Amino acid sequence: MSPxxxxxxxxxxDDVTTPFGSVTRALGGSAFYGSVAASxxxxxxxxxxxxxxxxxxxxxxxSRRAVDxxxxxxxxxxxxxWTGEYTYDLNTAITKETRLNCLLSFNPKVERYYPxxxxxxLANIDPDIQGGILDSLPTxxxxxxxxxxxYWIDSKRTSLLRVLxxxxxxxxxxxxxxxxxxxxxxxxxxxxxxxLGPSMVAIKKGEHGALVFYExxxxxxxxxxxxxxxxxxxxxxxxxxxxxxYLTSHSHRSPELLKQASIIGSxxxxxxxxxxxxxxxxxxxxxxxxxxxxxxxxxxxxGRIDYEERRL
Ligand code: AMP
Numbered sequence: 007m008s009p010x011x012x013x014x015x016x017x018x019x020d021d022v023t024t025p026f027g028s029v030t031r032a033l034g035g036s037a038f039y040g041s042v043a044a045s046x047x048x049x050x051x052x053x054x055x056x057x058x059x060x061x062x063x064x065x066x067x068x069s070r071r072a073v074d075x076x077x078x079x080x081x082x083x084x085x086x087x088w089t090g091e092y093t094y095d096l097n098t099a100i101t102k103e104t105r106l107n108c109l110l111s112f113n114p115k116v117e118r119y120y121p122x123x124x125x126x127x128l129a130n131i132d133p134d135i136q137g138g139i140l141d142s143l144p145t146x147x148x149x150x151x152x153x154x155x156x157y158w159i160d161s162k163r164t165s166l167l168r169v170l171x172x173x174x175x176x177x178x179x180x181x182x183x184x185x186x187x188x189x190x191x192x193x194x195x196x197x198x199x200x201x202l203g204p205s206m207v208a209i210k211k212g213e214h215g216a217l218v219f220y221e222x223x224x225x226x227x228x229x230x231x232x233x234x235x236x237x238x239x240x241x242x243x244x245x246x247x248x249x250x251x252y253l254t255s256h257s258h259r260s261p262e263l264l265k266q267a268s269i270i271g272s273x274x275x276x277x278x279x280x281x282x283x284x285x286x287x288x289x290x291x292x293x294x295x296x297x298x299x300x301x302x303x304x305x306x307x308x309g310r311i312d313y314e315e316r317r318l
Contacts, residue, residue: 009051009074011254012120013040013247014139015129015153016109017054017064017078021089022282024096026236032283033064035086036129036153039240040247042284043274044127045071046295047251051120053077053139055112057085067288077119081108096238096279097212098181104157109135117143125254128152128173129243133162137169149253151175152204153246159185171203177246180211192217196224208249208268210242218268220261227268228305230276230298237282241275244287248274273298 015037021030041052051074056064058081068075089103109132116126116139126147128136136152150173158166159182166186170176176199184190187198196207196219207219213235215228249271256263276298280286 007049008120008122009049010123011044011048011125011127011250012051012053012077012116012123012147013037013044013127013129014053014077014114014116014136015040015127015131015243016086016088017052017056017060018086018088019060020087020239020283021102022091022237022239024092024237025094027282029237029282031061031087032239033061033067034088034240034283036131036243038064038068039243039278039284039287040127040129040250041068041073042071042287043244043247043278044251044254045073045247046274046290047248047270048125048254050074050251051077051123053114053116053119055079055081055086055108055114057081057083057108060085067284070288074120077114077116079112079114081111083108083111090239092238096235097214099239101157114139115142123147125149125151125250127246127250128169129246130155130158133158133166133169137165137172140169140172149174149250151177151246151250153177153242154182154186155179156182156185167202170199173204175206175208175250176204177208177210177242177249179242180209183207183209193219193224206264208246208271210245212238212241215272216245216268218264220264223261225261225265225268227265227272228302229272230301230305232276232280235279238279239282240284240287241278244278245271245275248272269299269302273302 016035018035020034189195
């Protein structure tokens with residue numbers, strides 16, 4: 007059966023240092039994190055490229071989550087590799103090195119592996135690749151989402167602006183939303199982004215959650231205040247994976263569903279940051295997920311507020 011949600015992006019080997027430890031050659035990449043998180047909610051197919059140094063363990067992880075990886079090409083080059091660091095500001099990843107390696111020769115054909123996905127997530131990758139995929143599809147999926155980052159806003163702004171015109175939902179970090187639009191105020195930045203194409207914009211604010219702007223409103227999805235946060239890498243992709251997986255598992259669309267989907271995104275991100283790599287999201291039970299959804303309910307819900315006008 008063809009997966010309902012197709013995620014295109016990077017499958018990477020990450021070297022990450024945070025104040026709480028470090029990992030080398032950890033399984034990562036935007037599509038990798040996104041697929042693992044989305045797999046709890048809908049059927050997922052991944053499209054990416056890996057090099058001849060990519061460990062089998064990466065495929066085993068995807069198998070464990072029943073992610074269809076027929077769409078991962080194998081190259082004779084090396085795997086895309088990212089080196090990043092976080093200081094005590096866990097909201098900002100400092101890129102030390104980006105080695106594109108096999109990504110430079112990646113020209114994926116989504117429909118060859120997965121015809122007619124309901125949702126397409128163009129996770130963070132070269133905007134020329136994102137645009138090429140969208141243009142090559144025989145039919146446009148009902149929902150097309152995209153994520154990007156400073157690296158591509160800097161180096162491929164024109165290509166990015168071209169593909170933004172054709173998508174429905176952009177997920178982007180707050181600093182990158184500012185960088186893309188030149189607007190410091192996030193409400194104005196979201197408005198500017200919506201005028202570039204996507205009707206929905208999720209601005210990710212790290213430990214402060216996310217703001218989701220849509221036609222007629224904005225929804226604030228918090229981040230769970232956790233005792234243990236080890237590594238924020240992949241939180242954004244896990245947020246997007248959870249949000250899109252949940253949306254794809256429903257046949258209708260409404261602002262209410264979008265709000266619920268954002269909470270699911272925050273739930274998946276909260277598991278992601280609790281450990282390095284995909285350790286936090288790989289083996290969750292539905293009980294753990296339901297418990298975290300309830301915690302989000304407790305965090306945000308409040309009863310009726312009773313008050314009387316105070317006459318002076
Ligand atoms: P995030 O969810 O934003 O923390 O994304 C983390 C993942 O993005 C890491 O696993 C990296 O391998 C991947 N990554 C880093 N730089 C890039 C880039 N320029 N293009 C695509 N993916 C990247």
